[in-house]
Amino acid sequence: MKKMNKYENNRVGYLMGLPYIIFFLLFVAYPLIFSFILVFHKWDIIGPMNFVGFVNFSHLLHDSLFWKSLGNTLIFLAIHIPLQIIIALVIANILNQKIVARGFFRAAFFLPVVISGVVVTMIWQQLYSQETGLFNMLLSKISLPKIPWLISTKLAMPSIAIMATWKNVGLYIVLFLAGLQNVPVSLYEAADLDGATGVQKFLHITIPMINPTIIMVLILSTLGGFSLFIEPYVMTGGGPMNSTLSCVLYIYKQAFYFNHMGYAATLGFAVAFIIMIVVIIQRRLFETEIYT
Amino acid sequence: MAKIVLKNVNKIFNDKAVGVKDINLAVNDKEFFVLVGPSGCGKSTTLRLIAGLEKPSSGEIYVGGKLINDIPPGKRDVTMVFQDYALYPHMTVYENLAFPLKLRKYKRKEINDKVQKAAKILGLEGLLERKPKALSGGQRQRVALGRSIVRNPKVFLFDEPLSNLDAKLRIEMRAELKQLHQRLKATTIYVTHDQTEAMTMGDKICILNNGKIQQINDPLSLYNYPVNKFVASFIGTPSMNFFEGKLESNGTFGCEDFSIKIAGSAPEVEVILGIRPEDIYPVKQDTDIRGRITLVEPIGNEIFLHLDVGKTHVVLRTSPTSDFKTGQAINLTFEKKKFHLFNKSEGLRIDL
Ligand SMILES: Nc1ncnc2c1ncn2[C@@H]1O[C@H](COP(=O)(O)OP(=O)(O)OP(=O)(O)O)[C@@H](O)[C@H]1O
Ligand SMILES: [Mg+2]
Numbered sequence: 074m075k076k077m078n079k080y081e082n083n084r085v086g087y088l089m090g091l092p093y094i095i096f097f098l099l100f101v102a103y104p105l106i107f108s109f110i111l112v113f114h115k116w117d118i119i120g121p122m123n124f125v126g127f128v129n130f131s132h133l134l135h136d137s138l139f140w141k142s143l144g145n146t147l148i149f150l151a152i153h154i155p156l157q158i159i160i161a162l163v164i165a166n167i168l169n170q171k172i173v174a175r176g177f178f179r180a181a182f183f184l185p186v187v188i189s190g191v192v193v194t195m196i197w198q199q200l201y202s203q204e205t206g207l208f209n210m211l212l213s214k215i216s217l218p219k220i221p222w223l224i225s226t227k228l229a230m231p232s233i234a235i236m237a238t239w240k241n242v243g244l245y246i247v248l249f250l251a252g253l254q255n256v257p258v259s260l261y262e263a264a265d266l267d268g269a270t271g272v273q274k275f276l277h278i279t280i281p282m283i284n285p286t287i288i289m290v291l292i293l294s295t296l297g298g299f300s301l302f303i304e305p306y307v308m309t310g311g312g313p314m315n316s317t318l319s320c321v322l323y324i325y326k327q328a329f330y331f332n333h334m335g336y337a338a339t340l341g342f343a344v345a346f347i348i349m350i351v352v353i354i355q356r357r358l359f360e361t362e363i364y365t
Numbered sequence: 366m367a368k369i370v371l372k373n374v375n376k377i378f379n380d381k382a383v384g385v386k387d388i389n390l391a392v393n394d395k396e397f398f399v400l401v402g403p404s405g406c407g408k409s410t411t412l413r414l415i416a417g418l419e420k421p422s423s424g425e426i427y428v429g430g431k432l433i434n435d436i437p438p439g440k441r442d443v444t445m446v447f448q449d450y451a452l453y454p455h456m457t458v459y460e461n462l463a464f465p466l467k468l469r470k471y472k473r474k475e476i477n478d479k480v481q482k483a484a485k486i487l488g489l490e491g492l493l494e495r496k497p498k499a500l501s502g503g504q505r506q507r508v509a510l511g512r513s514i515v516r517n518p519k520v521f522l523f524d525e526p527l528s529n530l531d532a533k534l535r536i537e538m539r540a541e542l543k544q545l546h547q548r549l550k551a552t553t554i555y556v557t558h559d560q561t562e563a564m565t566m567g568d569k570i571c572i573l574n575n576g577k578i579q580q581i582n583d584p585l586s587l588y589n590y591p592v593n594k595f596v597a598s599f600i601g602t603p604s605m606n607f608f609e610g611k612l613e614s615n616g617t618f619g620c621e622d623f624s625i626k627i628a629g630s631a632p633e634v635e636v637i638l639g640i641r642p643e644d645i646y647p648v649k650q651d652t653d654i655r656g657r658i659t660l661v662e663p664i665g666n667e668i669f670l671h672l673d674v675g676k677t678h679v680v681l682r683t684s685p686t687s688d689f690k691t692g693q694a695i696n697l698t699f700e701k702k703k704f705h706l707f708n709k710s711e712g713l714r715i716d717l
Contacts, residue, residue, distance in 0.1 A: 259451035262418050267465035267512070268439030277464070281455040361455065362496075 252286030
């Protein structure tokens with residue numbers, strides 16, 4: 074009788090979990106397994122799947138456009154991550170102090186995070202526009218040369234990185250604010266008495282004490298950065314001369330322009346593997362113990 | 366020379382919460398000065414004002430004759446040991462001790478010498494490579510002390526530094542701190558809410574209540590001549606006993622349950638009579654003062670007797686040789702000349 078009861082209880086538990094289990098099977102497990110199978114096939118969606126073994130892999134190794142997209146993505150990360158962390162940290166530090174209208178600023182910085190990426194990109198496309206864009210108009214006003222934000226192959230990716238930073242920085246400000254609030258006030262007071270300046274307190278107390286938050290932000294923005302897609306898709310289509318072709322945009326093009334489903338799946342797994350390596354290296358380099 | 370002087374210092378938080386009110390005090394060079402009082406009386410606030418962690422709302426603070434109101438904490442030559450120690454958790458013990466020296470741009474060798482010397486004084490030699498997390502409470506306490514003494518400051522401030530330690534360690538550290546003070550001879554202000562700590566450690570004690578100074582004096586003077594009822598009840602364990610009553614012109618104190626002659630003559634006023642537990646004796650013969658024992662607390666070398674004298678709760682200390690039982694009725698007498706009188710309206714001391 075008792076056993077029966079226990080079983081009943083369990084059944085309710087599973088029932089509660091069912092929506093998520095269905096979701097997981099349908100939208101996570103199934104695509105994952107299916108794309109792993111795809112890796113060893115050639116498939117154009119319409120026709121039948123042909124088993125090709127490791128052909129997709131050898132193709133990947135010699136696909137210079139893929140390596141270029143990877144390079145582009147790394148350039149994006151190299152600008153976007155440091156910029157994002159530094160700006161978020163500085164602003165969070167300011168917002169953590171007693172300033173007027175603190176609540177307003179906290180909300181204001183968070184706003185771009187909740188706006189659709191497509192909308193943000195379209196607004197920035199206009200800001201960056203060569204002749205009619207706000208940035209270049211302002212530059213002309215003060216008699217400076219115009220900057221070919223999205224036209225130059227050298228500047229297009231940095232321009233996208235700046236925009237992505239503007240969009241995401243609010244989220245990381247919030248995370249840093251939470252981290253900063255966990256640092257005991259008495260540490261700053263002890264440092265005051267020890268004779269530390271504001272900058273010294275920031276370097277010797279704040280930074281080491283919020284290391285876990287920094288690592289989290291680093292990893293989140295690495296993951297976010299590797300999935301760079303909407304911005305170049307809407308803004309530049311990957312150009313000029315493939316200089317803003319990101320990994321995910323390239324995968325998307327392989328899959329839905331050229332219908333190379335098997336190859337696109339292979340690229341997907343390759344990128345996931347590279348992200349894992351990058352994150353492992355980041356943690357090795359930057360992670361310390363947790364102190365708070 | 367590091368005499369500390371506070372002149373009419375007030376601290377009001379956010380224009381409403383009173384931290385301290387009109388504080389006037391002087392701490393002499395090399396003195397061990399104790400601030401004591403109940404929770405929320407403004408002890409920490411006073412200390413933080415001297416350290417520079419709070420700005421006074423009004424008033425002046427001098428160290429060594431110099432007005433320091435506008436000098437930042439790091440430049441005051443003042444160091445503070447916090448209640449929670451505030452050790453830097455990401456630094457080793459060595460780095461914790463070296464940090465204030467590093468910030469002051471000492472040479473590496475000089476830093477090492479000073480750190481090693483402080484570590485030796487405090488018995489931290491074997492722990493220098495550890496992080497604070499791997500230390501016991503007593504060891505952390507020592508590191509916090511070490512971080513203060515490496516700088517060789519003129520003024521030491523302690524905010525309840527022993528309150529996180531167990532009773533035995535607290536007594537050990539009490540003696541150690543006192544010895545350290547004798548050795549370093551720096552002006553020290555020590556905050557505690559424990560009156561035993563205050564009495565045993567202080568050259569001078571300042572009693573605070575509700576942000577106001579009640580009395581400043583050496584421990585024995587405080588004990589023997591409390592200026593008001595608050596000080597009288599705060600200093601001494603068990604607390605002083607109080608009886609509400611009236612003085613007669615013939616020098617007799619009378620209350621509901623007894624009357625007792627205490628002076629040749631006196632003004633006729635309503636008063637509170639205070640008498641310490643050790644100044645009340647149980648006696649065999651009949652007296653005017655009778656009590657019924659409600660609790661017997663044997664301490665070892667003495668006994669605390671809790672009694673009801675009429676409606677008043679009384680505690681007395683006596684030798685453990687006598688045999689007492691709960692419920693027993695006993696006769697009491699008071700030690701002559703050991704009375705404390707306070708007026709009923711404000712609780713201020715009256716000397717006859
Ligand atoms: N930052 C602050 N803002 C507002 N009020 C404060 C602040 N700091 C202290 N106070 C108030 O000032 C009064 C004195 O506080 P303080 O911390 O000096 O007490 P304390 O004697 O150290 O007490 P404790 O023994 O509990 O540490 C208290 O009523 C407290 O509520
Ligand atoms: Mg306090």
